[in-house]
Amino acid sequence: MSELRHIALPEPTLRRLPWYLAYVNLLSAQGVEYVSSTRIAKAIKVDASQIAKDLSFLNLRGRTRIGYEVKDLVRVLTDFLGFKRRHNTFMMGVGSLGAALIQDSGLAQYGLHIVAGFDVNPLRIGTSISGVPIYHVSELRQRQAEYEAEVGVLAVPVENAQEAADALIGGGIRAIWNFTPFRIKAADDVVVQNTSIYSHLAVMYNRMDARRGIDTLERDESGSI
């Protein structure tokens, strides 16, 4: 498996794998032993051929008439996705979002272990959140020697995003999970994963508005008949 993990899959495929895992975990809990790509397709609304293609990247192939072994899917997907491996993580910014993420024990279930938080607010420094100690940003390098964090999460205000990213990179961290809507700059050897949940809100609001627009249009049309 370890060499398999080094394959950089297409991002759309990577994003679908956790959906497959969530579904086959359910099947596994229900005692289901085999599942066809058609059945997965029906459950999660992705083309069966796409599913077969995605799984073939992981050398998973279904058998004619029987399909995939559920146990195999669970094992290979879990291992490949890295959710069982521990990734020590620093939280940059322990304001509202940062503190919330520290308190979400779900992240640890997916392999992200937040081991320390950093902030510049004197009221926060020296405290702890759910057992995670909070230090001043200036201590980052020193704490890195102790914790060997692989990942840094950015949950600082937009105006401090670049500076906070630079501090993480300066401390030797090579993967940044960026929750700010700011597009940080980093050298090519740094992995930057942008997860601006507020951008998703914008997409959702726009769809809601568009829907209302259509509703209005439909009402207008029916009114004119």
Add this chain to the structure above:
Amino acid sequence: MSELRHIALPEPTLRRLPWYLAYVNLLSAQGVEYVSSTRIAKAIKVDASQIAKDLSFLNLRGRTRIGYEVKDLVRVLTDFLGFKRRHNTFMMGVGSLGAALIQDSGLAQYGLHIVAGFDVNPLRIGTSISGVPIYHVSELRQRQAEYEAEVGVLAVPVENAQEAADALIGGGIRAIWNFTPFRIKAADDVVVQNTSIYSHLAVMYNRMDARRGIDTLERDESGSI
């Protein structure tokens, strides 16, 4: 603006708009009056022509040699993105992630006001989190009459995701922000926004592993010289 909001923009454009807003908010705070698409491009690493195209959807056009008025960009983007409008919201599931999201006051700054939480755990029902009351799921319809929520956030375990979505839809909610990795089914008139932050983790881990793979390769190659 209201008719503008009813245009369903391409999703990639919609996702970029909050980046532009974050950047021009910064410029505005710094007292900058005009900005060119080239300058925005340099700051956030998106092609200048793409930026001009995205902004033209909102009838924003830069003037030759002067560029865009920062004040205009802030106003139009903020209005279009819906962050200033109040969207009453129900939280389904107030376990670790749900409780964390309720505590993230950042969401309210982006127009998402969580007014009530729902759960089935008797220990949680009747309590409140950051002032938000927690009710039993069976009370959803009744509470909806009181709160008129537009949005429901799904933060329940995967095995309850569909059931919780059905309860929201049954209560008249037409927009679901799904934080579970489960692909819920809903009628076409329901907006479903999937934000599986754990899927982003998988993407990030894979890139980290791929990077390590490349590092190993490079080391091997230099060793063989």
